[in-house]
Amino acid sequence: xxxxxxxxxxxxKTYIINGEKVVKHFYYTDAFDLVEKIKAFENxxxxxxxxxxxxxxxxxxxxxxxxxxxxxxxxxxxxxxxxVEAFGAQEIKDIQPLDIKRMLERxxxxxxxxxxxxxxxxxxxxxxxxxxxxxxTDINPVSAVSVPRSLPKAKRELPDESDIQTVxxxxxxxxxxxxxxxxxTGCRRGEALALQWQDIDFxxxxxxxxxxxxxxxxxxxxxxxxxxxxxxxxxxDVAMLACVEERLSVMAKGxxxxxxLFGGNKPLTKSAFRRxxxxxxxxxxxxxxxxxxxxxxxxxxxDAGIDEKVAQGLMGHSTIxxxxxxxxxxxxxxxxxxxxxxxxxxxYMRSESEKKKP
Numbered sequence: 416x417x418x419x420x421x422x423x424x425x426x427x428k429t430y431i432i433n434g435e436k437v438v439k440h441f442y443y444t445d446a447f448d449l450v451e452k453i454k455a456f457e458n459x460x461x462x463x464x465x466x467x468x469x470x471x472x473x474x475x476x477x478x479x480x481x482x483x484x485x486x487x488x489x490x491x492x493x494x495x496x497x498x499v500e501a502f503g504a505q506e507i508k509d510i511q512p513l514d515i516k517r518m519l520e521r522x523x524x525x526x527x528x529x530x531x532x533x534x535x536x537x538x539x540x541x542x543x544x545x546x547x548x549x550x551x552t553d554i555n556p557v558s559a560v561s562v563p564r565s566l567p568k569a570k571r572e573l574p575d576e577s578d579i580q581t582v583x584x585x586x587x588x589x590x591x592x593x594x595x596x597x598x599x600t601g602c603r604r605g606e607a608l609a610l611q612w613q614d615i616d617f618x619x620x621x622x623x624x625x626x627x628x629x630x631x632x633x634x635x636x637x638x639x640x641x642x643x644x645x646x647x648x649x650x651x652d653v654a655m656l657a658c659v660e661e662r663l664s665v666m667a668k669g670x671x672x673x674x675x676l677f678g679g680n681k682p683l684t685k686s687a688f689r690r691x692x693x694x695x696x697x698x699x700x701x702x703x704x705x706x707x708x709x710x711x712x713x714x715x716x717x718d719a720g721i722d723e724k725v726a727q728g729l730m731g732h733s734t735i736x737x738x739x740x741x742x743x744x745x746x747x748x749x750x751x752x753x754x755x756x757x758x759x760x761x762x763y764m765r766s767e768s769e770k771k772k773p
Contacts, residue, residue, distance in 0.1 A: 424449045466551045468510060468542075469503035475545040488631050494531075494538040497522075507543075508552040512559040515539060523563045532562050574703050574711045581699050582708065586662060588698045590691040593677055597705055599659045601712035601730050604705040605629055606649070608682050609640060613672035615663055621652040624731065630685040638682035649731040713741045 417425050426441045426449060439456070443449035476495060480488055501518050502510055515536075522532050536557060543555040574582075579598065586595040597607055605627035614623045627649070628638045655663070666676070675682050683691070696702060709730075716726045727738040 418446075465506050466508070467503065468505050468507045469499050471507050471546045471549075471551050472499050472503070472542050474549075475542045479541070479545070490534055491538050494535045497535060498539055498542065507546050510552075510556055512556040515556050515560045519560065520563055529562070536560070536562055573714055574701075574707055578701055578703060579711055579714075581701055582711075585695075585699045588695055590677075590695040591699075592662060592666065593691070594695060594701075594705070594708055595662065596659065596676075597708045598711055599656050599715075600653045601709050601716075602653075603627065603649075603709060603731070605641075606731075607705075608638070608675070608677055608688065610676045611672065612667055612670050612674055612676065615655070615667065615676075616652075617655075617660065617664065617667075620655045620660060622655050623652055625650045628682045636685045638678075638684060640682060649733075651728060651731050653729055710741055713738070717742055717746070 419425055423442045423444055424446045427438065428441070429436060429438050441449055441452055441456070443452055472495065480491075497518075502514070505514075518539075519532055519536060522535060527535075540555065540557040543552070543557050546552045547555050582591075582594045582598050585591045593607060596602060596610075597604075600607075600622055602610070602622075602624065606624050608628040609626040610622070610624075614625075616623060625642070627641045629641055630636065631639060663676075671680075674680055677683055677691075678687075692705070713726065713730060716729065721729070723735060723738050723742055726742070727735050730738060730741075732738045
C-alpha cells in the first residue's frame with residue numbers, strides 16, 4: 416500500500432474473475448478504510464463466483480422442460496422440487512456423491528416407491544450433466560450413486576373378472592366405449608384420446624397408434640396432441656377385434672376422418688375427460704383407472720396364451736421386462752386365486768369328513 420502525493424492511499428491487486436486475469440486499483444483517503452474497501456470487494460467477488468444448485472436447476476428447467484414429453488414432465492416436477500429443496504442453497508461444486516446417496520436413502524426410509532426414487536435420481540442426473548457441460552462443476556456426483564435396493568414397488572391391482580364383465584356390458588353407458596376400447600386394445604389413456612377415425616383401418620382390421628394426448632402445457636386443462644406416443648415402441652398397430660369393429664362401425668357413421676373418436680373435432684380437455692370418466696364410474700360402480708384397465712388387456716393376452724414378445728408389441732412396451740412384470744403379476748394372481756379355491760375345497764372336504772365320524 417502506498418500513499419500518493421494527493422493524500423490518497425493506493426493498492427493494486429490482481430484477481431482471476433470468470434477465468435480471466437483482472438488488475439484492480441483501490442484508492443481511499445484512510446489506510447484502514449482502504450483495507451476494508453478491499454475486503455468488501457473481495458467478499459462480493461467471491462459471492463458472485465459461487466454457483467448455487469438452485470440457479471443451475473432453474474437454468475436446466477428453463478432450457479429442457481419444454482422439450483420433455485408432457486407425462487414425463489409431470490412426473491419430473493415433484494422430483495425437481497425435492498431436489499431444489501434439498502440442495503438449492505448449496506454451491507453445486509460442493510455437492511458430493513454421499514449427499515446424493517443420503518437423499519435417495521432418505522426417500523427410501525420415507526417409504527417412497529422404487530419408481531419415485533428412480534425418477535429422483537434421473538432428474539438429479541440430468542441437472543448435474545447440464546452443470547458439467549456448462550462448466551459449473553467438474554464432476555457429476557450422481558453417476559457414482561445407485562438407487563437403494565429392496566424399495567417397495569407400487570402395484571396397481573388388476574381389475575377382477577367381474578370388473579371386466581362390467582366393462583364388456585356397459586359400452587353403451589356414458590363414456591363406456593372409451594373403457595371398452597382400452598380393454599380390448601390396451602391403449603394408454605392419451606393414445607385412446609388421440610385416436611381419429613382415419614386411424615381406424617376397417618379394411619385391414621387394425622388400429623394405428625402413433626400419437627398421444629397430454630395435458631402439460633401452460634394451461635394443463637387444454638389437450639396437447641403429440642405426434643408420437645410415450646416411447647418409440649408405442650408406435651404400433653393393434654388388432655381390431657370383432658367386438659370392437661362392430662361397435663366402431665356404428666360410431667363411425669357420419670364422422671369425418673379427422674374427427675376424434677372421443678371429443679369430436681378436437682381432443683377432450685382434461686376437465687371434460689375427468690367428468691366423463693367419473694360419470695362412467697358412477698353409472699357402473701367401477702373404481703379402477705384407465706391404466707388398470709390397460710393391464711386388464713394384458714390379462715386377456717395372458718389368458719389367451721399370447722407370447723410375451725408378441726404381447727410386448729401389442730402393449731407398446733419399450734422393454735420385454737415391463738411385459739414380463741405384468742405377466743408375472745397376472746400369474747401370481749392366478750396362483751393366489753387357485754390357492755384360495757383349493758383351501759375352500761379342502762376345508763369343505765374336512766368338514767364333511769368330520770360329520771361322518773361317529
